[in-house]
Amino acid sequence: MSESLLRHLEDAPAAIAVQRGPELRYELANRLYGRLLGGAELMGRALAEVLPDWAQLRRILEAVQRDGHPFIGREHRFLVDRLGDGELRDAYFDVICQPLREGDAIVGVLTFAVDVTTQVEARQRMESVAAELQRAVEARDEFLSVASHELKTPLTALRLQVQSLQRSVHRAPEAQYSAEQLRAKFDAADRQVNRLVELIDALLDVSRVQAGHMDVNLEEIDLAAVVTEVVERGRTPAAATGSILKLDAATPVVGRWDRSRVDQVITNLVSNAIKYGGGKPIDVRVYVESFSDGDNQGRRAAASVTDHGIGIAPADQARIFERFERAVSRTSYAGLGLGLWISRQIAETLGGTIIVESAPGAGARFTLFLPL
Ligand SMILES: Nc1ncnc2c1ncn2[C@@H]1O[C@H](COP(=O)(O)OP(=O)(O)OP(=O)(O)O)[C@@H](O)[C@H]1O
């Protein structure tokens, strides 16, 4: 081979090697090839000295030598020292190992490989973004049908109440509703209106948070008092499912937070525990804990809500904090899939966070942490 051709091969942006003889000794290995194999001197050495018998490349070369069929791999994965820092990493190559023949005999193998790792990784990233988008679109479609259904339910009930009131007005006075009956009808209508207001508030929250317009009113409040209030409000709906709310919040935990937002978070957590808690007892606790993460050490306020219900599979535990994401079927449990998303947005706006610990069938514990 001419000097200048060799020099071009040496500097080529592809890994190139020629090996000859029964032991496949290196007769040529350019710079990139040598670096990928760890940078040791290769010339004149046998394949078996350079690569252990489990190495993929060695198996491929031996098969080409034995069978005489070229090996052509597209985006083939190899474990190599791709960055030249001594560390083995997965990398992708378009690779050809071509048998070299003299007459019928196979006398060696030529290897030519182009590193396509950057392209493959970029494509993998694109694919995962596309899958993510696809899932988000599906979640939104699901949300739209759930939301219309959720809005329709109280609206239908409300319409029935109003129609029956209307009919009553048109009847003869003695056939009209009594004051007692009227009160019951109006109470029922009021409950439906409240449910509608709640749903619309949740939807408004989403657009506000999305636009970065969550209003927070920082003031000195006692987390234990807020949680106690929420638990008191939750006793009736809890009893309806058979759950008892147990509260451990005897000591005040005071900090500068937003009262109504904290109330909203705890309300979401408690109502989830009631909804998904399978009628078993629910424990609510307020406490202060020391923590350390990395360089940060300190104390923070915590409120935890623990149920013993259906629990959440590990694969769903991150997802349920996203918008519209639910881990239950909408036929079994009504809901918009917004409660946890809003709650975490609020927690983070206040400088805190929410975590979940759970196992399927064993219940779930959600903990709100707030900075002191
Ligand atoms: N305590 C819990 N136990 C088991 N699963 C839970 C619990 N809390 C939440 N989940 C799961 O997380 C999902 C998301 O909860 P999130 O509160 O955001 O929405 P939701 O309860 O479905 O609807 P809503 O927006 O009305 O609160 C739920 O659909 C459910 O699958």
Ligand SMILES: [Mg+2]
């Ligand atoms: Mg909820």
